[in-house]
Amino acid sequence: xxxxxxxxxxxPRRRQARGERRIAQLLEAAAQVFCTxxxxxxxxxxxxxxxxxxPGTLYQFFPNKEAIAIxxxxxxxxxxxxxxxxxxxxxxxxxxxxxxxxxxxxxFIAFNTEHPxxxxxxxxxxxxxxxxxxxxxxxxxxxxRVEGLLASLMPEAATADVTRTAHxxxxxxxxxxxxxxxxxxxxxxxxVQEIKDVLVRxxxxxxxxxxxRG
Numbered sequence: 001x002x003x004x005x006x007x008x009x010x011x012p013r014r015r016q017a018r019g020e021r022r023i024a025q026l027l028e029a030a031a032q033v034f035c036t037x038x039x040x041x042x043x044x045x046x047x048x049x050x051x052x053x054x055p056g057t058l059y060q061f062f063p064n065k066e067a068i069a070i071x072x073x074x075x076x077x078x079x080x081x082x083x084x085x086x087x088x089x090x091x092x093x094x095x096x097x098x099x100x101x102x103x104x105x106x107x108f109i110a111f112n113t114e115h116p117x118x119x120x121x122x123x124x125x126x127x128x129x130x131x132x133x134x135x136x137x138x139x140x141x142x143x144x145r146v147e148g149l150l151a152s153l154m155p156e157a158a159t160a161d162v163t164r165t166a167h168x169x170x171x172x173x174x175x176x177x178x179x180x181x182x183x184x185x186x187x188x189x190x191x192v193q194e195i196k197d198v199l200v201r202x203x204x205x206x207x208x209x210x211x212x213r214g
Contacts, residue, residue, distance in 0.1 A: 023061055026051050027075070030068045031117035039069060039121060039128075069121060070130035076118045077134050081141070083111045088145040090152035097207055100153060101199045105173065109192050112177055119181055139170075146170055153207050165206060172198055 029051035033042045044065050048058040062068045087107035091100045112119055121127070122135050146166035154162060176195035180188055 019061070022053075022057070023071075026053070026058060026061060026068065027072050030065070030072055031115075034069070034072075034120050035117050039065075044068075066128040066130075069128050072117065073121050073128075073131040073134055076115055076121070077138055079115070080111060080118065080138065083107055084142060084145050088142075088149045090148050093152060093155065095153075097153065097203060098196070098200055100149070101203065102196050104149065105192065105196050105199070108173065109177070109180060109195075112181065113188075116181060119177065123178075143167065143170060150203075153203070157206070161206075165203070168202065169199060172202065 026047065030042070030047045033046050033050050037046070042065055044058055044062075045055055047065065047068065048055045051058070062071070084107075087104045121131055122138075127135065143163070143166050146169055147162050150162050150165055150169070151157070154165070157165075173195060176191065176198070180191045180195070183191055
């Protein structure tokens, strides 16, 4: 056995890296199981089987499926925050409404189609407490971001009107998202365009005449 200090430092790092890879493997398997069966019907045995490991290996990292779901949800929420930070930044008031709405919808749809488990976890009927709390925090922050985007498009609007409009926009998007995720190919593309059209037509009379419209 080597007493080399450098070797002694590298061994824990290698073990940690292996552990992170195993956790990522288990989370990926859990995402697949949750999408296929839903959270309630999922089991740790099914997740271990999907990951190609024994249940004992899974329990080295997670005590139960709730812990897996919460860790997966935490990582997805973090990524989602980064996504909507980019998607919902205030825009130049001269930006065409169709462009502002289209860019925001495209980024959200891309995230949700790349991570379908996000919808499965956030909208399931039996969410773990940790995910339910994260969902509430995400919703509150998301409304704030939508308000920021709308305020740049509706500078004359009262704060209460902007907040109400933000809630309606988010409700429209969430309703349309379920349709998007249950279709593929050309039909999915068509439903995405429908969401954009509904939002633009809803916002047009509220946004009114702005610089650059014309």
